[in-house]
Amino acid sequence: MKLKTTILLSLFFTVTIAKAQDSLMLRKIYDETLVNGQCYSNLHYLCKNIGARLSGSANAQKAVDWSKRLMESYGFDHVFLQEVMVPHWVRGAKEEAYIIEGNNKIKVQIAALGMSVATPKNGLTAEVIEVHSLKQLDTLGEAAIKGKIVFFNRPFDPRFIETIRAYGTAGDQRNMGPAAAAKYGAAGVIVRSLTESLDDFPHTGATRYDPNGTNVPAAAISTKGANRLSELLKQNKSLKFYFKQNCQHLPDAPSYNVVGELKGTENPNKFITVGGHLDSWDLAEGAHDDGTGVMGSLEAVRALKALGYHPKNTIRVVFFMNEENGDKGGLKYAELAAQNKEEHIAAIESDLGGFTPRGFGFTGLTSDQLKNLTGWKKLFEPYGSDRLIAGGGGSDIGPLKEKTPGVVLIGFSPDPQRYFDVHHTPNDVFENVNKRELELGSASMASLIYLIDQHGFN
């Protein structure tokens, strides 16, 4: 009995001391980030001195070069590039679009969907058919659709608290609408911007053509433009819509993931990855999507290093290339991980903006492991980042699941209310990022990396 008691007591004190140490370390991480954080000024540079950086563009290459130098300046143990071929799509001249009723032309704001083909050189003019779902196309059939511009206008559902779910449920219109409408002979496609915000910014984003189908020109229309068009259609079904875009698909181009490492002192071949994507849409500065993701991730590793932390496992920050229109960087990262027989413990992705952190979602934990997160929740409570829930990941880390089985995929969850106001728009600029919100997110990622590195998931 006595020995058992001693063992139990000793276990109790060990656990208690570990918790106190963890709590202390989290406080140090938050202090370092809130007092000496560099993510906000780094984001400023990325947005203002480089700017938009769509895959294959000169700016994307500038971003790669600068990011590598930045990681090197922090004295990480190893900084390197992973070459990857990426699609190279260009928007060309600013699009134009009008609703036409007789001699009356009403200008509306559109932006070609990423990967879309151009309209004919002088634009495309046709009658419009408004639909609210892909299924409705099947009901309408070729007779109603052929030669027309299909106008997908199902709005964001405001009732979802997690806006990503509204994006998910409305997103088929942009992702698959153009391919589906083309099957019925549509001349072109206009999609209501994927946002609840009522504004005059078109929200671009990639569409996926059917490799065996016809590629019809497709564009996003601002929500105000969509409302206008829908109202006018109610009065006049035979009005016409004109739009012109001269985007094009150039040959694939070489680009890079940018990777920085703090080498593991005990398990150098076991990895904890944190990252976001370096590429951005071409309409603005890619501030929240995903400048905050890369700069927040980098800051997490910088802070750990600045605190003199020597990780047991290798910690990697990865700036993935080509999330927006191909996911080639994420695929390459996983492929190389498998090739190099790396063991991946966990990968954290930040690609939902740089807003106040709420917590993390985990994929790949057993129910017992999920229950064990309760202790970490307590540690995160004072920082408001304590929503540790099942389910989460991201486009860039997703491929690791298959290539490095056993990896736990983790999605960073910032507050989701403002993301789709700026996402993929001309409004995704540095000025819409708050310094403290970005820093708190970064500190929460650094804290999670530390906890995983120290304790794993058991």
Place this chain on the structure above:
Amino acid sequence: MKLKTTILLSLFFTVTIAKAQDSLMLRKIYDETLVNGQCYSNLHYLCKNIGARLSGSANAQKAVDWSKRLMESYGFDHVFLQEVMVPHWVRGAKEEAYIIEGNNKIKVQIAALGMSVATPKNGLTAEVIEVHSLKQLDTLGEAAIKGKIVFFNRPFDPRFIETIRAYGTAGDQRNMGPAAAAKYGAAGVIVRSLTESLDDFPHTGATRYDPNGTNVPAAAISTKGANRLSELLKQNKSLKFYFKQNCQHLPDAPSYNVVGELKGTENPNKFITVGGHLDSWDLAEGAHDDGTGVMGSLEAVRALKALGYHPKNTIRVVFFMNEENGDKGGLKYAELAAQNKEEHIAAIESDLGGFTPRGFGFTGLTSDQLKNLTGWKKLFEPYGSDRLIAGGGGSDIGPLKEKTPGVVLIGFSPDPQRYFDVHHTPNDVFENVNKRELELGSASMASLIYLIDQHGFN
């Protein structure tokens, strides 16, 4: 045994059904607010058609008149005004300020502190002494201070996660600094703006003179201006500072709290109050401070009414007057409550901006009652507003504590990261409010009102 089991089972089912009903009602409240919410458009009107509304101003009266009509338009059971005398302070012409080194004048942005006296007509020029605390004044003494401009420059501490604590710990400089410096013969006082944000907006706010002391002119300087002044002082202790402001104190003026009620069906003389303050500083539109508080509170009651909810107790929305520079409306409300022998169950105050709700802080609950909040936390979890913690209240509901003992005071807690970027500045405008964030806050208040009305705190 059998009877006991039956009773227990029946209790179990009653509790379970009640929970299911509550859960359903919360979903209805959120849906109503997110789909049909009017707080955002009401806030737009308040900000753009009325604007700044400092106590005693013509705009404050306009806001009172419009608010009363708005409440009446919702068909509340009773809408009325509570007259209250309020201070009437006016800023006068825009202030001007320079750092002076020989012939070199560097313009900086200042704003007179609320309730401050004017400088002499041609402005005040004097040497500057920089201090970081009130205590430091005592150490320096009259010899070092007399005839000088005291420059309080202790910055916001960025390490606090809850920014209100940074405001609390830096706030003595603005609240009491001018009175304290006057005791040692200071000619004037300049206070670093109470924000972490590095910008060129001065943040005003009230200062409290010593009724038996000398009133010296006092102004807030922007954080960029403060940094500049501090740097230059390091090189040249004998530089001078010039500022001119012609604010004045007019005689007290009559004004009003605006009150709307849904009458209690069971306990008409028991009250649940929700509210914010209608007055705002004069530099902008009082969007977050406290347009969102009043419009969010009103929306909470509107939504309950729109859902056909008939409360057991009387629910009151109160737009308090004069929170910013006198708290006279809050004092009057409590005084009348006592006079009319009203029983107040709870009062919720929203005065920390219209950001994504995190939860509520409670003052006046026993530890058992606090534990009982666990069930409500579960109900709030899907909406992210589940931080129900001890401690909370607000300036306007505070006086109820003494006047109606037994009342539970509740502070609405939105995400705190951005509030002090705009608080009391020319930047507190409608454009900095997000529709969904405001609506979610309002829905969380409506939900809490519903739960208190149904279950009390036991």
